[in-house]
Amino acid sequence: MVNLTKSEVSFSPNLNADTRTYLAEILGMKQVVNHQKYLGLPTVVGRQKKEVFGVLVEKVRKKIKHWKGKMLSVAAKEVLIKSVAQAQATYTMSVFQVPDGVIDELRKAISSFWWGQQKEERRITWKAWKKLCKPKEEGGLDFRDLKTFNLALLGKQIWNLLQNPTSLAARVLKAKYYPNSDVLQARVGYNPSFTWRSLMAAQTMVKEGLRWIIGDGRLTNIWQDRWLANAEEDGYKVTTPQCTIGGTSIVAELIDHESRMWKSNILQQHFNAVDRARIQGTPIPRQPAQDERIWSFEKNGKFSVRTAYRYWFKKNTEKEIHWEEVDVETEEQGIEVEAYDPMNWKRLWKLIIPPKVKIFLWKLAHNILPTGKNLESRKRDASPNCPFCGLEETQNHIFRECDWAVRIWKPTPLRNFFELDGTLSPGSWLCEIMEMVDDDTLGQLGVLLWFMWFERNNQCFNNHKAEEWEIAGKAYAYWEEYQNQNNQGPIQVEERSYTWKKPPEGWxxxxxxxxxxxxxxxxxxxxxxxxxxxxxxxxxxxxxxxxxxxxxxxxxxxxxxxxxxxxxxxxxxxxxxxxxxxxxx
Structure with missing residues (x-):
C-alpha cells in the first residue's frame, strides 16, 4: 500500500511542464525537482559533489569535537577512530565514490585528533597518514586509507552484480551500460549516472583480484585471463609469450577431455618449464563443469572487503616496508628518511601490557616521541635540552644515557639491555632486545620505559620530580597487576589420543x-x-x-x-x- 501523502515524484528536465503535471495528477503525488535523500543517501548528485558529501565531514567533526573535551589515552583514541570516526562514511561509500576533497577533509580531521589537537591549533604530524594505515604487523597502526576502503566497498557491489545477474539492479544496469557483455567488460559509457561512474572506479581492482577455476576450459583465455593455481607472484597468468594452439586461445585446448588430464605434449611444445609446472599443478575436475570466477584472496573464493582493501592498499603503497627514526630535518621538507630493520611488530602488539604502552613502544621504535631534539628539529619554539641534565635530549639520551635514567635502570635486572651498543637507533635497540628476551621480560622493559617517559613529562609540565628509586618499583608493580588481571595462566591443552579408532561393526x-x-x-x-x-x-x-x-x-x-x-x-x-x-x- 503506497502512502500518497508521503510520496513525491520527479521528472527529467527534458519532459515538458504539461506532461509532468498530467502524470503527477494521475499518480496523485506531489511533484518535486528532486528527492533530497532516500534511505539516507542523496538521490541526485550534481556538479557540487563536495557540498553533497560534505555532511560526512561535519558528522565526523562533531564526534571529534565531543571527544576533545575528554581526557583520552592514545589507546582510547585508536578505538574511537577505528570503530566510530572511520565508520561514519561506510554506508555512503558502499554506493558512491566519495570525492577526493571530502576524503582529504576526513583524513585531516581524524589525523589532527590522533596527534592531539584540542581546539583549532596546529599539531605536529609525526608520521605520514599513509604509513599509519599500514597493517600493525608491518609497522603501521592499521588505520583505514579511506580512498582505498571506498573502492573495496564498491568492489563488493561489482561482485554482487556478477554473482546475481538476475537481480533488479543487475538487469537495469546491464540494459543501459553493458547489454552485450558483463560488468567486468563494461565501460563508463555516455552520460553515465554518478552511481555507475562510482562502480567503474573499482572495476580494475576487482578484475585483478579475480581468477578462473577451470571446469571445461571453454570460458578461459590461456594468455589473457588469470587461471593458474600456483602463480600468485605473476598474477595467476602464464609467462610464456603468446602463440596459437589448435586455432583458439582457450584453456580447453590444453585438456584431454576423455582422461581429464593436461595434454603433456602440447605443454611441452608451447610453454616454458615454469608454466608447465604451474599448469600441471592446476586441478581439473573429474566431471566437466563450466569455468567459474573466484576471488583469489579468500579460501572460499568469495569476495571480501577486507582482502580487497588489503590487496589494493599494498599494491598502491611502497612494497618494501622501511622503518627507523625519522630524519626530522628533512621531514619538514616532506621527506621521510627511513632504513629497513626486521622489527617483529606482530610480537610487540601481542604482548600482555596496556595498549597505551604498546603505542608508546611503537612511537619509540619510530623515533617520534616529542623529545627536545625532535621538537627543535620540527622548528618549534622548544629547548632541545634534557629537563634533568641540560644536555641534548634525544630518545637514546632520555632513556639510556642521562644520569637520571641510569639511576632508574641501574639497580634493576633489566640494566644489561640499557647498556647495549649506544650507537643503535631506538628501533634497532628494541629489535635487538626482542631477539634476546621472552615476552614477560620484554613487557617489563616496555612498562619501565613508559614510566620513565611519564615521569619525564611530569617534570617538564608539572615541575614534579619523583624519586628515581621509586620509578622502577612502580613500573614492576603496575606490570604485575596487569598480568594478574589479564593473564589467565597457561592454557590447559586437552590431551588427545591419536590412536586409530575402529569403524562400526561390518564397516x-x-x-x-x-x-x-x-x-x-x-x-x-x-x-x-x-x-x-x-x-x-x-x-x-x-x-x-x-x-x-x-x-x-x-x-x-x-x-x-x-x-x-x-x-x-x-x-x-x-x-x-x-x-x-x-x-x-
Missing part, C-alpha cells in the same frame, strides 16, 4: 593423507582397514604438480573415493586429518 575405514614436497611434486595415498584393524586395501600416487596442501588433501580424498569404486566398497568411513578441507566439504 571399513579408509585413512587418506597427502604431502607436498618442494620441487618434487605431490604424493598422496589411502589405506583401508576393517573393524578389527586388519589391512584390506592400499594405494599411493605421485604427481609432478606442486599443489597447495588443501588441494593435495582434496585430491587425496578423490583418489580414495576412486579406490572405493574400484573395489566396490559399500559401508566405509573416510577419515582425513585436514580440518579446513573437512569443514569445507
Amino acid at each position: 571399513l575405514k579408509m585413512n587418506i593423507d597427502a604431502a607436498v614436497m618442494a620441487g618434487q611434486g605431490t604424493g598422496y595415498g589411502a589405506v583401508v582397514r576393517d573393524e578389527r584393524g586388519n589391512f584390506r586395501y592400499a594405494a599411493i600416487r605421485r604427481e609432478r604438480a606442486q599443489w597447495s596442501p588443501e588441494i593435495a588433501e582434496i585430491r587425496a580424498i578423490q583418489f580414495g573415493l576412486r579406490l572405493k569404486e574400484m573395489y566396490d566398497l559399500q559401508q566405509i568411513v573416510v577419515e582425513t586429518d585436514c580440518q579446513p578441507v573437512f569443514l569445507s566439504l
Whole structure:
C-alpha cells in the first residue's frame, strides 16, 4: 500500500511542464525537482559533489569535537577512530565514490585528533597518514586509507552484480551500460549516472583480484585471463609469450577431455618449464563443469572487503616496508628518511601490557616521541635540552644515557639491555632486545620505559620530580597487576589420543593423507582397514604438480573415493586429518 501523502515524484528536465503535471495528477503525488535523500543517501548528485558529501565531514567533526573535551589515552583514541570516526562514511561509500576533497577533509580531521589537537591549533604530524594505515604487523597502526576502503566497498557491489545477474539492479544496469557483455567488460559509457561512474572506479581492482577455476576450459583465455593455481607472484597468468594452439586461445585446448588430464605434449611444445609446472599443478575436475570466477584472496573464493582493501592498499603503497627514526630535518621538507630493520611488530602488539604502552613502544621504535631534539628539529619554539641534565635530549639520551635514567635502570635486572651498543637507533635497540628476551621480560622493559617517559613529562609540565628509586618499583608493580588481571595462566591443552579408532561393526575405514614436497611434486595415498584393524586395501600416487596442501588433501580424498569404486566398497568411513578441507566439504 503506497502512502500518497508521503510520496513525491520527479521528472527529467527534458519532459515538458504539461506532461509532468498530467502524470503527477494521475499518480496523485506531489511533484518535486528532486528527492533530497532516500534511505539516507542523496538521490541526485550534481556538479557540487563536495557540498553533497560534505555532511560526512561535519558528522565526523562533531564526534571529534565531543571527544576533545575528554581526557583520552592514545589507546582510547585508536578505538574511537577505528570503530566510530572511520565508520561514519561506510554506508555512503558502499554506493558512491566519495570525492577526493571530502576524503582529504576526513583524513585531516581524524589525523589532527590522533596527534592531539584540542581546539583549532596546529599539531605536529609525526608520521605520514599513509604509513599509519599500514597493517600493525608491518609497522603501521592499521588505520583505514579511506580512498582505498571506498573502492573495496564498491568492489563488493561489482561482485554482487556478477554473482546475481538476475537481480533488479543487475538487469537495469546491464540494459543501459553493458547489454552485450558483463560488468567486468563494461565501460563508463555516455552520460553515465554518478552511481555507475562510482562502480567503474573499482572495476580494475576487482578484475585483478579475480581468477578462473577451470571446469571445461571453454570460458578461459590461456594468455589473457588469470587461471593458474600456483602463480600468485605473476598474477595467476602464464609467462610464456603468446602463440596459437589448435586455432583458439582457450584453456580447453590444453585438456584431454576423455582422461581429464593436461595434454603433456602440447605443454611441452608451447610453454616454458615454469608454466608447465604451474599448469600441471592446476586441478581439473573429474566431471566437466563450466569455468567459474573466484576471488583469489579468500579460501572460499568469495569476495571480501577486507582482502580487497588489503590487496589494493599494498599494491598502491611502497612494497618494501622501511622503518627507523625519522630524519626530522628533512621531514619538514616532506621527506621521510627511513632504513629497513626486521622489527617483529606482530610480537610487540601481542604482548600482555596496556595498549597505551604498546603505542608508546611503537612511537619509540619510530623515533617520534616529542623529545627536545625532535621538537627543535620540527622548528618549534622548544629547548632541545634534557629537563634533568641540560644536555641534548634525544630518545637514546632520555632513556639510556642521562644520569637520571641510569639511576632508574641501574639497580634493576633489566640494566644489561640499557647498556647495549649506544650507537643503535631506538628501533634497532628494541629489535635487538626482542631477539634476546621472552615476552614477560620484554613487557617489563616496555612498562619501565613508559614510566620513565611519564615521569619525564611530569617534570617538564608539572615541575614534579619523583624519586628515581621509586620509578622502577612502580613500573614492576603496575606490570604485575596487569598480568594478574589479564593473564589467565597457561592454557590447559586437552590431551588427545591419536590412536586409530575402529569403524562400526561390518564397516571399513579408509585413512587418506597427502604431502607436498618442494620441487618434487605431490604424493598422496589411502589405506583401508576393517573393524578389527586388519589391512584390506592400499594405494599411493605421485604427481609432478606442486599443489597447495588443501588441494593435495582434496585430491587425496578423490583418489580414495576412486579406490572405493574400484573395489566396490559399500559401508566405509573416510577419515582425513585436514580440518579446513573437512569443514569445507
